[in-house]
Each structure stands twice: as C-alpha cells, then as structure tokens.
Amino acid sequence: MPEKNLALPSVEIFAQSNSGHLQQLYTGFSALHAAGEIKLVQRLKKRPSLRVSVEPHLRDARLAHCAAIINGKYRVYYDMHDSWEVDEEALHDHDFYFKRSFYPDKFSKTFIGLHKIRPYGLNYEVAANPVDLFALRRSFLSKNAREFLTGMGWATGLADLWQFIPSLRRMEAPPPVEAPGSVLFMARTWDPNQNSTSIDTKRQADRDAINQMRASCISKLRDAFGERFVGGFAPTEHARKKYPDLILRNNSHARQNYLKLLRANAICVATAGLHGSIGWKMAEYVAFSRAIVSEEIEVKLPGDFIDGVNYLSFRTADECVEQVRRLMNDEKFRLQMMLDNRKYYLQNLHPKSIVALTIREVLSTKTELGFRA
Incomplete structure (x- = not known):
C-alpha cells in the first residue's frame, strides 16, 4: 500500500469488543501489519455499556464498532453493525465514519458531518491465521471464561481441537477449473418473538418477511431443481416449529460442513438480512468465487459490484428460480461471474484489501473538505 520512500502509515486501534462482526476488520489490520504495510498499535478499552436511550436494536450496537487513529491525527470510526442507523455521537467525534450498511438515502440530512460517512463494504467473520498476537490480547475483552478460552484458542490455533476456526486461509477459494451448475441456499429463521421486549412491532414484521422470503425460495428451488439443489433452514427450535419440511439434514449447517458444500456448488443464493443488511453469506460467496443470485441489494458498496456481472438480482422467489436457471444453463456466463x-x-473484500482501502481513503482526502488535520 505505501509508496517507496514514504513513512509507513501508523494505525492505533481501540478494541472494545471481540464481536464476530469485527473479525474481518481486525484480521485486515493484522495482515497489513504482518506485511510491513502499516505500523499497528492495539489498545484495549472497557466493553461498551448498553445504551438505554436509543432504539432497542441499537442498545448493544457499539459491540460491533471500533475506533482508530491514523498517522496520529485522523480519527476514524468503523461501524460493522447490521442496521443502517448512524451513531451520531461517534460521527461527531471522528473525522471519518466507515459504515457497513451504507444507505445514503436513509441518512438524515440534518446530520452534522454527513460528509464523513463512507461505505465500508461486505462483511463476514474471518480470523487471522494463527498465531496472531493482537487477537491473543483481545481475548481479555471476553465477558466470560468460555469466550476467553475461545478467543485464546482462535488466536493460537488451539481451538481447532474442539471447534472450527474460520481462519483466512480457510475462508477463500479461486474458481474451480470445472463448476457444476448446482445451487446452494442454507439459511436461518429469525424468531419474531425472541427478545420480544426489545423488538418493536415493525421489526417483528420485518423478521416474518425475511423468514417467508427464505422459505419460499427454499421450497421453490427444491421443487424446480430437485437433487441439483442443496439447502434448507438450520434446525433451530423456531424453524422446526414453523417450517418442519424445510429443515436441513445431516448436520450440514455446521460451519465446516457448510464450507464443504459451498466449495461443491457453483451457484449460491442470498437474501436480505436484518434491517435490510447484506448478510455474511454474500461475502462468503464472493470469497469462494461463487456465481451468485441475490435479493436486490440496496446497500452501497465500494468498487464495482454490479448486478448482471457479480450477481443476478431477484425480488420474488419465482424470479430467484429463473435467475438460478439462467446460471445453470449458461456455463460460460457462470464461470465468468465466478472470475x-x-x-x-x-481488490475489495479480502481483509487486507478492504482495510487498506479505508486507510488509503483517509490519507488521500484533502483537509479542505472539512476534516481536522
């Protein structure tokens, strides 16, 4: 990233959570440091308290946030939460605000500092390859002994003895030489009544709509493609009760089994997540060079992620089936999409690349635009 004869960018990050939403960000910083492209310092902060003065779904949002200082002067904020809402206090206190769920049309025009908000990009849970000393230190942010042992295990690689670690070397793949036209769609349901005291009526309805779209896609894909379709709902209590005929079998929802299926199926389906977000699966599909059929994307992403090039969009389950059929029947188009x-x-999703892009944007922005220097 840095040019010759220029000092390496210095980055100081303030980790206050070890949330899965932040792992891609942390992994990117670690990878840039290991490659000698930045000088990284990590400081641990007290876990953020729940905020009672905001909407219920935002009370723990700061567990998915991380602040940084670049070159000792630019104050940068990373917001990896699913929702589109912006933390106005953090926006006020920072020069740049990188937002995962970047919906410029929804952002209030009354925000002071609206120009600070930038799209972050696709997000997924991916850990640095062990041993990662920065991750080792972050284990001390854990809220209980189980989390602490898991964090230590991920940082050292020892957790492989009892669970799957989604390390960087495992969470990507180039396109295969041959890509059979089978389709994968594994999903979960969201219980509208779970934590009912912290979910309002509108968000309960949103969860119902997400579940129904996913159920319709699973059912219609199964009917249309038979054995060429692999998918269903993870066997949660809610899914078993509401969609007993659409449940995954044979423990295929487990992470390591899911990744095997991901490698084996060239076409993958994605639907919208909570709050209209793009779920982790979309990023995983891209990381594994899959051909993608996705519910329409409203979030703005960095780089060129284009409908008809990187994915085919749909609005209904019937349209989903037709877009999958198009990819199945056109091997040349399917392989090109994978490439x-x-x-x-x-260029835009590998943890090292996506974090480097944010640093580059900070350092290339002129102070005349209103940022403190």
Missing part, C-alpha cells in the same frame, strides 16, 4: 467475483474479492 469476476474472485477479482472483486482480491
């Missing part, structure tokens, strides 16, 4: 997604991954 295009590999390119997007390397």
Whole structure:
C-alpha cells in the first residue's frame, strides 16, 4: 500500500469488543501489519455499556464498532453493525465514519458531518491465521471464561481441537477449473418473538418477511431443481416449529460442513438480512468465487459490484428460480461471474484489501473538505 520512500502509515486501534462482526476488520489490520504495510498499535478499552436511550436494536450496537487513529491525527470510526442507523455521537467525534450498511438515502440530512460517512463494504467473520498476537490480547475483552478460552484458542490455533476456526486461509477459494451448475441456499429463521421486549412491532414484521422470503425460495428451488439443489433452514427450535419440511439434514449447517458444500456448488443464493443488511453469506460467496443470485441489494458498496456481472438480482422467489436457471444453463456466463467475483474479492473484500482501502481513503482526502488535520 505505501509508496517507496514514504513513512509507513501508523494505525492505533481501540478494541472494545471481540464481536464476530469485527473479525474481518481486525484480521485486515493484522495482515497489513504482518506485511510491513502499516505500523499497528492495539489498545484495549472497557466493553461498551448498553445504551438505554436509543432504539432497542441499537442498545448493544457499539459491540460491533471500533475506533482508530491514523498517522496520529485522523480519527476514524468503523461501524460493522447490521442496521443502517448512524451513531451520531461517534460521527461527531471522528473525522471519518466507515459504515457497513451504507444507505445514503436513509441518512438524515440534518446530520452534522454527513460528509464523513463512507461505505465500508461486505462483511463476514474471518480470523487471522494463527498465531496472531493482537487477537491473543483481545481475548481479555471476553465477558466470560468460555469466550476467553475461545478467543485464546482462535488466536493460537488451539481451538481447532474442539471447534472450527474460520481462519483466512480457510475462508477463500479461486474458481474451480470445472463448476457444476448446482445451487446452494442454507439459511436461518429469525424468531419474531425472541427478545420480544426489545423488538418493536415493525421489526417483528420485518423478521416474518425475511423468514417467508427464505422459505419460499427454499421450497421453490427444491421443487424446480430437485437433487441439483442443496439447502434448507438450520434446525433451530423456531424453524422446526414453523417450517418442519424445510429443515436441513445431516448436520450440514455446521460451519465446516457448510464450507464443504459451498466449495461443491457453483451457484449460491442470498437474501436480505436484518434491517435490510447484506448478510455474511454474500461475502462468503464472493470469497469462494461463487456465481451468485441475490435479493436486490440496496446497500452501497465500494468498487464495482454490479448486478448482471457479480450477481443476478431477484425480488420474488419465482424470479430467484429463473435467475438460478439462467446460471445453470449458461456455463460460460457462470464461470465468468465466478472470475469476476474472485477479482472483486482480491481488490475489495479480502481483509487486507478492504482495510487498506479505508486507510488509503483517509490519507488521500484533502483537509479542505472539512476534516481536522
């Protein structure tokens, strides 16, 4: 990232949570440091308290946030939460605000500092390859002994003895030489009544709509493609009760089994997540160079992630089936999409790349635009 004869960018991050939402960000910083492209310092902060003065779904949002200082002067904020809402206090206190769920049309025009908000990009849970000393230190942010042992295990690689670690070397793949046209769609349901005291009526309805879209896609894909379709709902209590005929079998929802299926199926389906967000699966599909059929994307992403090039969009389950059929029947188009997604991954999604892009944007922005220098 840095040019010759220029000092390496210095980055000081303030870790206050070890949330899965932040792992891609942390992994990117670690990878840039290991490659000698930045000088990284990590400081641990007290876990943020729940905020009672905001909407219920935002009370613990800061567990998915991380602040940084670049070159000792630019104050940068990373917001990896699912929702589109902006933390106005953090926006006021920082020069740049990188937002995962970047919906410029929804942001209030009354925000002071609206120009500070930038799109972050696709997000997923991916850990640095062990041993990662920065991750080792972050284990001390754990809220209980179980979390602490898991964090230590991920940082050292020892957790492989009892669970799957989504380390960087495991969470990507180039396009295969041959890509059979089978389709994968594994999903979960969201219980509208779970934590009912902290979810309002509108968000309960949103969860119902997400569940129904996913159920319709699973049912219609199964009917249309038979054995060429692999998918269903993870066997949670809610899914078993509401959609007993659409449950995954044979423990295929487990992470390591899911990744095997991901490698084995060229076409993958994605639907919208909570709050209209793009779920982790979309990023995983791109990281594994899959051909993608996705519910329409409203979030703005960095780089060129284009409908008809990197994915085919749909609005209904019937449209989903037709877009999958198009990819199944056109091997040349399918393989080209996989190549295009590999390119997007390397340039805009790989943890090292996506974090480097944010640093580059900070350092290339002129102070005349209103940022403190």
